[in-house]
Amino acid sequence: MESDRELVENEDIEVELVLDALLKKSDYDYRNYSRSHIKRRLSHRLTVSGYNRYSDMIPDIIYNPQFLNKLLSDLSINVTEMFRDPSFFLELKDKIFPYIKTYPFVKIWHAGCSSGQEVYSMAILLSEDNLYEKSQIYATDFNREILDVAKRAIYPIDTIKKYTNNYQQGGGQNSFADYYIADYDSAAIIPSLKKNVLFSFHNLVTDGIFGEMHVIVCRNVLIYFDKELQNSVLKLFYESLVPGGFLCLGSKESIRFSEVEKLFEVVSSSEKIFRKRVC
Ligand SMILES: C[S@@+](CC[C@H](N)C(=O)[O-])C[C@H]1O[C@@H](n2cnc3c(N)ncnc32)[C@H](O)[C@@H]1O
Numbered sequence: 589m590e591s592d593r594e595l596v597e598n599e600d601i602e603v604e605l606v607l608d609a610l611l612k613k614s615d616y617d618y619r620n621y622s623r624s625h626i627k628r629r630l631s632h633r634l635t636v637s638g639y640n641r642y643s644d645m646i647p648d649i650i651y652n653p654q655f656l657n658k659l660l661s662d663l664s665i666n667v668t669e670m671f672r673d674p675s676f677f678l679e680l681k682d683k684i685f686p687y688i689k690t691y692p693f694v695k696i697w698h699a700g701c702s703s704g705q706e707v708y709s710m711a712i713l714l715s716e717d718n719l720y721e722k723s724q725i726y727a728t729d730f731n732r733e734i735l736d737v738a739k740r741a742i743y744p745i746d747t748i749k750k751y752t753n754n755y756q757q758g759g760g761q762n763s764f765a766d767y768y769i770a771d772y773d774s775a776a777i778i779p780s781l782k783k784n785v786l787f788s789f790h791n792l793v794t795d796g797i798f799g800e801m802h803v804i805v806c807r808n809v810l811i812y813f814d815k816e817l818q819n820s821v822l823k824l825f826y827e828s829l830v831p832g833g834f835l836c837l838g839s840k841e842s843i844r845f846s847e848v849e850k851l852f853e854v855v856s857s858s859e860k861i862f863r864k865r866v867c
Pocket of ligand 1: 667702730
């Protein structure tokens with residue numbers, strides 16, 4: 589019989605072997621994601637498959653492409669919505685837009701943009717403040733399928749009620765209906781909001797800096813990373829920002845205890861907005 593300690597140690601070994609197999613078969617590197625998140629997602633696939641141990645999944649990862657795809661989609665969390673956490677967007681308008689107004693052009697990077705709703709929320713607020721024309725938005729994710737959804741920008745009509753509510757609470761000035769074209773069960777974002785948005789693949793684990801950005805928005809992504817990976821991604825963001833550039837994280841995320849903590853000033857502690865210090 590395994591002791592409780594052995595049980596946990598052996599389970600950890602199995603998880604590492606599963607993640608190694610995943611990396612070798614798919615190029616997705618989940619080794620530095622939060623172990624509790626990974627275990628939760630793997631446990632789900634374990635139950636559905638009727639296996640007893642994590643390591644029972646390894647032959648399927650290697651030899652069964654359908655299983656591999658299912659597992660990869662289990663691990664990918666793409667939950668998002670327009671004007672998610674409306675108070676963040678109020679703060680964006682209040683604390684960041686006044687600076688943007690003084691720049692001749694603005695480069696904004698949405699890292700981990702999922703299906704694009706956060707990006708189009710930004711585009712709407714920029715256009716309402718006459719800032720969209722001088723903005724270039726780069727929106728990246730490491731999930732190619734979700735990037736295709738983002739580029740299409742067609743969302744289920746039953747999400748619109750919630751999005752409209754969020755838009756109003758997030759400082760929207762017009763009617764949200766101005767920004768989509770409804771068609772039976774879907775709502776398509778109007779083309780003018782897509783004009784200055786470039787979607788592309790970027791993996792925060794393996795890819796490098798992304799140019800000189802004025803604003804980086806990376807919300808609800810770091811929460812899935814372990815401390816080491818959070819630290820290296822925060823360094824990547826620091827290096828990708830101009831001096832005085834802004835970093836926006838999700839409500840449960842932080843730069844505290846990272847190597848870059850002292851290199852940023854806190855702009856909004858509640859909405860997790862930070863500004864790169866001008867040395
Ligand atoms: C929960 S969604 C957050 C979407 C949006 N930022 C929001 O807050 O509504 C997390 C996104 O991060 C992406 N992601 C996770 N790991 C990533 C990585 N290593 N590189 C790039 N994107 C990643 C996922 O594919 C997913 O689309």
